[in-house]
Amino acid sequence: MPWEAWPEGGFPRFSEGEREARREKLAALMAENRVDRLVVYGTWGSGDAVHWLSGWPVSREAAAVWAPGEAAKLFVQYRNHVPTARRAVAPEVEVAWGGPWTAEAVGGELLRRGGSGQRVGVVGPLPAPAWNHLAAEVREVVDLTAGYTRLRLVKSPEEVAWLRKGAALTDRAVRGLEANLRPGVSEFELVDAIERAYVPYGGMTHIHYLSVTSPSAPDRCVPSQFPSPRRVRPGDVVTCELSAAYWGYPGQVLRTFVVGTELPTEVRELHRVVEDAFHAAIRALRPGLRAEELGHALEVVRRSGFALCDDLVHGFGGGYLPPVLGAEGFWTLAHASLELQPGMALVVQPNVVTPDERFGVQTGELVVLDHGGPEFVHRYPRGLRLVG
Incomplete structure (x- = not known):
């Protein structure tokens, strides 16, 4: 018998007000560090920020691109994980496959949204090759993981x-x-x-x-x-x-x-x-x-x-x-x-x-x-x- 706290036929979600409060906190962190867009990264067992922003607890690897006033786009690995992610995420999040290399998909999305002159913040354990790839695509990449961690200390x-x-x-x-x-x-x-x-x-x-x-x-x-x-x-x-x-x-x-x-x-x-x-x-x-x-x-x-x-x-x-x-x-x-x-x-x-x-x-x-x-x-x- 399923536990009553689970929605019938779906996945648990936080309220719209809770999700908006999180985006406001991230927007303030971005403004404090003068970044134009945020990349939130997680792998299975490491990095919680993807879940906090999108509602997806990360099955293998995932990265989201987001900025205030824009819908988050979540790139998921592997290809067969995408349908479940689409059902699980918050309704304002778009889901796509990350392709052969997630970093390349993220870099392309950053360029599509803001061009090469932007300053990008990263939250999560982004691997060095992926970091270097993004750094070659945009003006500057900075680590905001410590700032994000401070946001997570006090629970709603x-x-x-x-x-x-x-x-x-x-x-x-x-x-x-x-x-x-x-x-x-x-x-x-x-x-x-x-x-x-x-x-x-x-x-x-x-x-x-x-x-x-x-x-x-x-x-x-x-x-x-x-x-x-x-x-x-x-x-x-x-x-x-x-x-x-x-x-x-x-x-x-x-x-x-x-x-x-x-x-x-x-x-x-x-x-x-x-x-x-x-x-x-x-x-x-x-x-x-x-x-x-x-x-x-x-x-x-x-x-x-x-x-x-x-x-x-x-x-x-x-x-x-x-x-x-x-x-x-x-x-x-x-x-x-x-x-x-x-x-x-x-x-x-x-x-x-x-x-x-x-x-x-x-x-x-x-x-x-x-x-x-x-x-x-x-x-x-x-x-x-x-x-x-």
């Missing part, structure tokens, strides 16, 4: 509503994992169970990372990006990082499970530290906070004698966003000085590991910052999970 109410739907689907994913955790099941079979839990409800796969290891002879400290044939044995520890998405808007849940009837002492100790770090970060989150003030949550881990092998906090919803606070601190000074605002979506996800990185646990989830602090959008229970 409609985006938050979609993130809630992604969170509900992700909760289903974690429940599907828990329901199938038993001795003898393989990591491959667990991933199958995870997907079966949300796909019937309209969920899209974002990530499903997991690892199985024995606390008596551990060799995994973080959820693995790729499953293996390894089978669960009594007493094993299973860590996961799961994200199912509602049309490109995912939730995220990180949890640790013990398969058996007892919680090993080292698992208890690691998880006590991971929960202390999680709650230290959660208590600090509030509008007006400079991101660097979250650094005290790292000290919780450092004082314990354990270590981190993942970010403690990162922005989310529209990509892997600032502020990113990892074991070595913030990625950049700009991340550290970032002031948190209502509407920001953040994943708090401490991963506490032994210094030799042979064993670890993880907990966390997506929250949305409200005027009074963080709002939990997930309903799956927090804490270390013991399953039989």
